Every structure is written in C-alpha cells, then in structure tokens.
Amino acid sequence: MDREYASSLLEGAVTELSRLPGIGRKTALRLALHLLRRDENEAVSLGEAIIKMRREVTYCRCCHNISETDMCGICADGRRDHSTVCVVENVKDVICFERTGQYDGVYHVLGGLISPLDGVGPEQLEIDSLIERVATGEVREIILALSATMEGDTTNFYIFRRLGTLPVKVTQLARGVSVGNEIEYTDEITLGRSLLNRTDFAI
Amino acid sequence: MDREYASSLLEGAVTELSRLPGIGRKTALRLALHLLRRDENEAVSLGEAIIKMRREVTYCRCCHNISETDMCGICADGRRDHSTVCVVENVKDVICFERTGQYDGVYHVLGGLISPLDGVGPEQLEIDSLIERVATGEVREIILALSATMEGDTTNFYIFRRLGTLPVKVTQLARGVSVGNEIEYTDEITLGRSLLNRTDFAI
Numbered sequence: 001m002d003r004e005y006a007s008s009l010l011e012g013a014v015t016e017l018s019r020l021p022g023i024g025r026k027t028a029l030r031l032a033l034h035l036l037r038r039d040e041n042e043a044v045s046l047g048e049a050i051i052k053m054r055r056e057v058t059y060c061r062c063c064h065n066i067s068e069t070d071m072c073g074i075c076a077d078g079r080r081d082h083s084t085v086c087v088v089e090n091v092k093d094v095i096c097f098e099r100t101g102q103y104d105g106v107y108h109v110l111g112g113l114i115s116p117l118d119g120v121g122p123e124q125l126e127i128d129s130l131i132e133r134v135a136t137g138e139v140r141e142i143i144l145a146l147s148a149t150m151e152g153d154t155t156n157f158y159i160f161r162r163l164g165t166l167p168v169k170v171t172q173l174a175r176g177v178s179v180g181n182e183i184e185y186t187d188e189i190t191l192g193r194s195l196l197n198r199t200d201f202a203i
Numbered sequence: 204m205d206r207e208y209a210s211s212l213l214e215g216a217v218t219e220l221s222r223l224p225g226i227g228r229k230t231a232l233r234l235a236l237h238l239l240r241r242d243e244n245e246a247v248s249l250g251e252a253i254i255k256m257r258r259e260v261t262y263c264r265c266c267h268n269i270s271e272t273d274m275c276g277i278c279a280d281g282r283r284d285h286s287t288v289c290v291v292e293n294v295k296d297v298i299c300f301e302r303t304g305q306y307d308g309v310y311h312v313l314g315g316l317i318s319p320l321d322g323v324g325p326e327q328l329e330i331d332s333l334i335e336r337v338a339t340g341e342v343r344e345i346i347l348a349l350s351a352t353m354e355g356d357t358t359n360f361y362i363f364r365r366l367g368t369l370p371v372k373v374t375q376l377a378r379g380v381s382v383g384n385e386i387e388y389t390d391e392i393t394l395g396r397s398l399l400n401r402t403d404f405a406i
Binding site for chain 2: 005006007008009010012013015016017019020021022023027029030031032033034035036040042043044045046047048049050051052053054055056057065066067068072073074090091092094095
C-alpha cells in the first residue's frame with residue numbers, strides 16, 4: 001500500500017478520507033491529489049475546520065440540536081413560540097424546516113428513529129427528555145415531523161403512547177401530493193391520504 | 204447562512220468541505236454531520252492527515268512524482284531500469300502503471316497536458332526537465348504514455364519535436380481493443396488502429 005501511493009502521508013490522507021460515507025479509495029485519492037495541487041492554506045483550513053468543529057460543537061441541552069453553547073440559538077430566542085415543539089429525527093431536518101421560513105416554534109431532535117432492524121431502540125433516542133419537556137406543562141402542541149416511513153410511523157406511535165394523558169395537542173405533518181408532482185406518478189397510498197385529508201380550495 | 208446551520212463551526216466545515224471537487228454543500232453537510240456523530244478521534248485524524256500530507260509531501264526532483272524526500276522511492280531504487288522513462292500526465296497515472304506490475308523503468312510526471320483551451324502551455328509542464336534528463340545521455344527509451352485524447356496527442360507531438368535529434372528511442376502505448384471489450388462496442392478509430400498494428404498470435 002505504502003509503495004502503491006509513493007508516500008505514506010498520501011496513503012494516510014486517502015485512508016482517512018475514504019472513511020467518510022460515500023467516499024471510496026478512488027474518490028479519496030482524487031480529493032487528496034486535488035489538495036496537493038492547491039495552495040497549502042486550503043488544505044490547512046479544511047483540516048482545521050474539521051477538527052475545530054468536532055471539538056467545539058456541542059448539543060443544546062433543551063432541544064438536542066447542535067449548538068456552540070449550552071442552549072442553541074433557537075431555544076434561546078425569546079421571539080419564538082416555546083409552547084410549540086416540532087419533533088424531528090436529526091439536525092439536518094431542523095435546517096430543512098428553518099429553510100421553509102414557515103415555523104416559529106422550537107424543536108426537539110430525537111437523534112434517530114426507532115428501528116429494531118438497525119438495533120435502535122427508544123432508549124437510544126431523546127424520547128425521555130421530550131416527555132420531561134412536555135411534563136413541565138409549558139408545551140401546548142407537539143408536531144410529529146418524522147419521515148413517512150415505517151420507522152417514522154413506529155416512532156410517532158411510540159411517542160404518542162408515551163405522552164399518555166399529558167395535556168398536550170399532538171399533530172403530524174400533512175400527507176399529500178408533493179408540490180410540483182404529477183398525479184400519474186404519485187403512489188396510491190399518498191393519493192388515498194390526499195383524498196381523505198382534502199382541504200377547502202383556496203387561491 | 205450562520206443562522207441556517209445553527210453553528211458557525213459547522214458552517215465553516217461545510218464551506219471548506221464543499222471546496223473539494225465533486226462535493227456540493229449538501230454532500231458537505233452530510234459529511235460534517237457524519238463527523239459530528241463519530242468519535243472525536245476520527246475527525247481529528249482526518250484533519251491532521253490532510254494538513255500533514257499537504258505540508259510534508261514534496262515532489263521528486265528527478266521525476267516530479269510526489270515524494271516525502273528529495274528523490275522518490277522509484278527514482279532512488281537501484282533495481283529499476285533508469286534508462287527507460289515512462290512519460291505520464293500525473294501522479295495518479297504513476298499509481299496506475301505501478302499497479303500493472305509490468306514496468307520496472309522510471310517515470311517522468313509532466314503535471315498535465317498541453318491544452319490551449321484551458322490555458323495550459325508547454326512551459327507550465329515539466330517538459331524542459333524531461334529534455335534535460337534525456338540530454339544527459341542516460342536515457343535510452345522514452346515511452347509516451349499519455350491519454351489517447353487530443354491533448355495527449357498534442358503533448359506527444361510537442362515532446363517528440365522537442366527531443367529533436369537527441370539519441371533516444373521514442374515509443375508510445377499500444378492502441379487497440381481493450382481487454383474484455385466487445386468488437387461491437389469498440390469505436391472504428393480504435394478498431395482501425397488495432398488492425399494496422401496487429402501482432403503475431405500467441406497463446
């Protein structure tokens with residue numbers, strides 16, 4: 001291996017890069033050679049940004065979103081509606097909802113979905129902390145915003161049961177035809193749901 | 204932007220990662236979140252491997268392949284045939300030829316191909332140093348092993364002309380049907396060349 005790459009340093013960088021998801025040794029080599037051709041600063045800032053991010057990013061103690069402080073910017077924002085909590089699978093989903101510009105409540109990041117096949121049980125997710133948050137009485141509505149998959153449905157159902165008789169309204173995202181999608185290519189379960197949950201026509 | 208990612212450190216890492224070729228902001232975010240989920244050591248070794256590689260890898264003064272020392276392992280290897288020089292476009296091509304296990308000569312890495320459209324002229328490539336190497340009289344054969352593209356052909360022709368009357372044999376890679384390829388799907392120029400350069404049948 002060492003011989004193959006003419007340099008154990010190159011070999012080392014390729015090995016580390018190829019640990020990343022979706023990056024094989026061939027792509028890793030391409031990336032490493034790209035970095036070798038570019039200015040030294042470029043490689044150094046990439047390396048340092050990765051190390052700094054991993055060392056200093058922490059998680060919000062309230063919603064478990066990534067944060068640089070004990071409490072994230074969204075949870076610390078007094079202008080947001082703290083009585084509405086949108087339950088999402090991961091950090092990426094928070095970014096997706098923030099991009100819509102349609103939501104002014106707060107979040108709760110589970111850190112995954114219940115998936116017995118992948119060995120993920122409820123105890124590995126931030127479900128206990130969600131129940132505690134609701135039990136304080138400050139939350140009026142929980143929006144279950146998980147993926148429309150079997151794992152998402154299972155997790156929704158589990159959370160719903162755990163909430164038990166706590167006085168909180170539980171809602172979920174509307175299911176229906178995606179904006180821009182053609183009827184012809186929409187699956188029948190989605191179409192069925194979109195008929196069932198039809199809304200008044202508005203322009 | 205800062206707001207969008209909930210952390211300027213995450214934002215910084217995403218920006219740096221998305222500078223890499225073939226990696227957009229979406230993939231960069233996926234990679235960064237992967238690193239956040241994994242052990243801290245993993246991110247630190249990735250970052251350090253990149254920085255160390257870029258800072259310490261240098262180029263062989265003889266063949267311009269990457270190296271950790273003034274002269275690369277191949278050029279310093281006394282068991283290799285130093286009178287045969289394989290001229291390649293880049294470092295990756297050296298790795299490709301080494302993998303064949305069929306070559307015991309040395310290399311000369313041009314660092315690119317002549318490409319007027321991309322603004323790459325002969326003076327930006329290691330062509331002068333190749334001519335100097337041949338002029339020492341120690342090289343008996345030059346193998347032009349550039350890609351079978353217009354840029355490769357142009358560079359081959361330029362080198363051939365520059366070599367002028369220097370007493371060196373100039374060869375090029377055989378052109379023909381790729382091993383494993385079907386005749387039906389081989390282009391007519393390759394087929395024509397493979398007819399013209401047919402070799403004695405051997406088993």
